[in-house]
Amino acid sequence: MANSMINTEPLKLTKDDFTSDQEPRWCPGCGDYSILAQMKKVLPELGIPKEKFVFVSGIGCSSRFPYYMDTYGFHSIHGRAAVLASGVKTANPDLKVFVITGDGDALSIGGNHFIHLCRRNIDITMVLFNNRIYGLTKGQYSPTSEKGKKTKSSPWGTLEAPFNPVQMAMASGASFVGRTIDRDPKHLADMLKRAAEHKGTAFVEVYQNCNIFNDGAFAQYTEQETKGDHVLQMEEGQPFIFGKNKDKVLNWNGDHFEISAFTAEKKPENPARHNPRSGNAAMEFLLSSLTYDDQFPTPFGVFRQLEQDTFEDLLVRQIEFVKQRKGPGDLNKLLQSGDSWMVE
Amino acid sequence: MAKKETQKLERVTIRFAGDSGDGMQLTGGQFTNTTALAGSDLITLPDYPAEIRAPAGTLFGVSGFQIQFSSQPVHTPGDMPDVLVAMNPAALKVNLAALRHNGIIIINSDAFQVKNLKLAAYEENPLENDSLKGYQVFPVQITELTREALKDSSLSMKEKDRCKNFFALGMTYWMFSHSMETTESWIKDKFASKPDLIDANLKALNAGYSYALSTEIFTTSYEVAKAYKEPGMYRNITGNEAIALGLIAAAHKSGKELFLGSYPITPASDILHELSKHRNHNVKTFQAEDEIAGIGTALGAAYAGSLAVTTTSGPGMALKTEFMGLAVMTELPLVIVNIQRGGPSTGLPTKTEQADLLQAVYGRNGEAPIPVIAAASPADCFMATFEACEIAFRVNSPVILLSDGYIANGAEPWKIPTAESLPEIKVEYATNPENYEPYKRDPQTLSRLHVLPGTPGFEHHVGGLEKDDSGNVSYVPDNHDRMIRLREAKIQKLADVLPQPEIFGAKEGDLLIISWGSTYGTIYTALDEILNRKTNKKIGWIHLRWINPLPKNLADYVSKFKKVLVPEINLGQLIKIIRSEYLVDAKGFNKVRGLPLSTSDLINAIDEELKG
Numbered sequence A: 001m002a003n004s005m006i007n008t009e010p011l012k013l014t015k016d017d018f019t020s021d022q023e024p025r026w027c028p029g030c031g032d033y034s035i036l037a038q039m040k041k042v043l044p045e046l047g048i049p050k051e052k053f054v055f056v057s058g059i060g061c062s063s064r065f066p067y068y069m070d071t072y073g074f075h076s077i078h079g080r081a082a083v084l085a086s087g088v089k090t091a092n093p094d095l096k097v098f099v100i101t102g103d104g105d106a107l108s109i110g111g112n113h114f115i116h117l118c119r120r121n122i123d124i125t126m127v128l129f130n131n132r133i134y135g136l137t138k139g140q141y142s143p144t145s146e147k148g149k150k151t152k153s154s155p156w157g158t159l160e161a162p163f164n165p166v167q168m169a170m171a172s173g174a175s176f177v178g179r180t181i182d183r184d185p186k187h188l189a190d191m192l193k194r195a196a197e198h199k200g201t202a203f204v205e206v207y208q209n210c211n212i213f214n215d216g217a218f219a220q221y222t223e224q225e226t227k228g229d230h231v232l233q234m235e236e237g238q239p240f241i242f243g244k245n246k247d248k249v250l251n252w253n254g255d256h257f258e259i260s261a262f263t264a265e266k267k268p269e270n271p272a273r274h275n276p277r278s279g280n281a282a283m284e285f286l287l288s289s290l291t292y293d294d295q296f297p298t299p300f301g302v303f304r305q306l307e308q309d310t311f312e313d314l315l316v317r318q319i320e321f322v323k324q325r326k327g328p329g330d331l332n333k334l335l336q337s338g339d340s341w342m343v344e
Numbered sequence B: 001m002a003k004k005e006t007q008k009l010e011r012v013t014i015r016f017a018g019d020s021g022d023g024m025q026l027t028g029g030q031f032t033n034t035t036a037l038a039g040s041d042l043i044t045l046p047d048y049p050a051e052i053r054a055p056a057g058t059l060f061g062v063s064g065f066q067i068q069f070s071s072q073p074v075h076t077p078g079d080m081p082d083v084l085v086a087m088n089p090a091a092l093k094v095n096l097a098a099l100r101h102n103g104i105i106i107i108n109s110d111a112f113q114v115k116n117l118k119l120a121a122y123e124e125n126p127l128e129n130d131s132l133k134g135y136q137v138f139p140v141q142i143t144e145l146t147r148e149a150l151k152d153s154s155l156s157m158k159e160k161d162r163c164k165n166f167f168a169l170g171m172t173y174w175m176f177s178h179s180m181e182t183t184e185s186w187i188k189d190k191f192a193s194k195p196d197l198i199d200a201n202l203k204a205l206n207a208g209y210s211y212a213l214s215t216e217i218f219t220t221s222y223e224v225a226k227a228y229k230e231p232g233m234y235r236n237i238t239g240n241e242a243i244a245l246g247l248i249a250a251a252h253k254s255g256k257e258l259f260l261g262s263y264p265i266t267p268a269s270d271i272l273h274e275l276s277k278h279r280n281h282n283v284k285t286f287q288a289e290d291e292i293a294g295i296g297t298a299l300g301a302a303y304a305g306s307l308a309v310t311t312t313s314g315p316g317m318a319l320k321t322e323f324m325g326l327a328v329m330t331e332l333p334l335v336i337v338n339i340q341r342g343g344p345s346t347g348l349p350t351k352t353e354q355a356d357l358l359q360a361v362y363g364r365n366g367e368a369p370i371p372v373i374a375a376a377s378p379a380d381c382f383m384a385t386f387e388a389c390e391i392a393f394r395v396n397s398p399v400i401l402l403s404d405g406y407i408a409n410g411a412e413p414w415k416i417p418t419a420e421s422l423p424e425i426k427v428e429y430a431t432n433p434e435n436y437e438p439y440k441r442d443p444q445t446l447s448r449l450h451v452l453p454g455t456p457g458f459e460h461h462v463g464g465l466e467k468d469d470s471g472n473v474s475y476v477p478d479n480h481d482r483m484i485r486l487r488e489a490k491i492q493k494l495a496d497v498l499p500q501p502e503i504f505g506a507k508e509g510d511l512l513i514i515s516w517g518s519t520y521g522t523i524y525t526a527l528d529e530i531l532n533r534k535t536n537k538k539i540g541w542i543h544l545r546w547i548n549p550l551p552k553n554l555a556d557y558v559s560k561f562k563k564v565l566v567p568e569i570n571l572g573q574l575i576k577i578i579r580s581e582y583l584v585d586a587k588g589f590n591k592v593r594g595l596p597l598s599t600s601d602l603i604n605a606i607d608e609e610l611k612g
């Protein structure tokens, strides 16, 4: 059961309250620093007492994250953060549970747990640091590395198609799915906050630069010259406008995407508008499929945001239901159930 | 009506055998409940194929259920049945060899037609030659007689034929002077929504009973007197049911919610099934996506403050190994239940074995000590489970509970404890947030002081990397050496508080038998017989409950006997520990046939040891 004491003081936490005494040991310039900074900025805004936060991680560079937060933290084993977190949240739904993971951790060794977490819709915020490489083991390709990529373990190029994490999360039933990037702190903070506020499994993919083993993997989304044409910021209710001067729009013509001009003089009559709450799987899937496509911009923002019952709420409700049906558990009655007899 | 006599017997072993679709497990279960209510002591041994509905009539599709009952204490399901109920030729073929000389065979003669005989690889009908000489054979047209009894029923022919096991059960009820009441009320309850089936099964049961009563072929019925039992309330219980109840009891007595993370696997799934019924006891069962997630969710729940459990069998243990290491490293209370089955790999999923002992004691990377406790019988599973939970909380450690397929599915009468008679389980957490260090230890138990997430002021980190007392990662060589020794010492120190096993028989002398787990009943029965012969040899026996840590008194006993014998259902695992721990030239008695040890084989082995 929740072991919390009633907190009567208004919460006035700051980012310092979440800073642990541990010096981060990521490489200088690593994208992880930015995610850490934005997380510390966002947590005080959630109105949740500090002791309720639990950060669970697996193995990998990203998974050191919990040590740097002054909250409850569990640094576990490779690929298994999602299951540990599921146990924590199911056992005590009162806690605010985060999973910090990477592309190898969540999608390779932990792939099975990742899809089942999404399917169950346990109220956990999962932040996937996607650097498209194995950092901690020093530079092998990961399940999100582009096909043909040359790495330490693929000197002649990889032969495998990459996973699309956003698509996987949606296909597996996550109720909140978003994407952001380490170099856009405002967007990153906004995405972390919205994911954390969502009730249900919230998945955020963060494009994270590994400046040691995969530097510049996401440069087209961060460099001034290319950013405009490659980044599509999805805004709820808005057309899919992008471009350096916000003068292009992405439209779906019923068969394929097209890009048209979006200026004062010339704009499509009825452009498609973003609706992450529609539950329209076809549209979600189409948008997310633009990820590895160079002809189109890559969408950032919220792909899906649906209100659905969480696993732990359903479980608690079922427990209450069975208590009503059978009466609260009486140990003597249970031990004596079945055919019993008395020996005098 | 023919005149019939009733003969008194002290002890009977009966085996029901038929197709896996014939309902033999159900028939055996009903016979067991009725026998228990009649006051006999008993033990059962279900023996069924891994296939759910193996092709009808085949040898490998034979499903059996054996029960020994007696007016005297019973500790095994019996080596050799006195009575065999064979529903088809394959059942006869598979089970005949085990039957006692001059034993009784009740046969469904309707099933002995060409097709079935061929499937059972009989060249001739054994009912028509003298291959069954030396047995008392009762061929009964069970299928025909069942159909006849149900001629007015609206059920289809196929459905009617499915009632024939109740006909056979009815016959055995007459034969052993049992009342039909328990089974009648079970039928009414079970088929409450299907009056046709209630009617048909009741009719078949009664028809079997009346047939045996009135036919000329059965001249004798038998009676087994009530066994002496300590006064109290009893019920029949299988090992798996006892584990489920033990867990719920421990949850009540520790004031914790029970969390089970589990993935279905034979023969452990019944624990998951049983626990999932009892949500009103605040039981949270979590059917995980795989074995790893089973233990992982449980460890998460342990961290968050539940009584956390994962249940599995050998292959699942292999998959959970890495998480066990994390549980050792983070020092969290977690009960890991292994219902051992035949291995390696998929092995013999529905058969029994004791070959996971070394895996339990040693099978992890690094120095990763885990206390290991083994249950001795179906009913003993209750207290073994309760103790495993107590110890997990006492030292904040994973604990492995070993059971096996035999005692998991086997049943025996269990004296039901009252909730009040069970000890409270103390669970302690750190209370002073000033300078809280997560890996600081209680000097008495060496247990670290855990704090549940959600407690203000105690925010801290745990994890799989080596830590110093403060919970910070530490690569300092001496710290690692110290931590490894502390984790080991914490487990070994438990030997100070765990009850020492009692020695049975001589306290010094010629032969010391050391055993563990489900062989308890066989060894008890074998020694009982040997000691009854008034041998002048001095034999002692210690049955281990905790195998890690070993009991403190064991070294002393080992030194007081000339020889040591370790019977196990493996190629010698406990013996390796005994030999290395006590430098003694112990001998093993090992059979790995997927079955409990046979009492007579064991008696021979003991006699052999005593000779030399």
Ligand code: SF4
Residues within 6 Å of the ligand: A025, A026, A027, A029, A030, A031, A032, A061, A131, A135, A136, A209, A210, A211, A212, A213
């Ligand atoms: S290896 Fe790459 S991902 Fe890991 S800490 Fe260094 S820069 Fe960051």
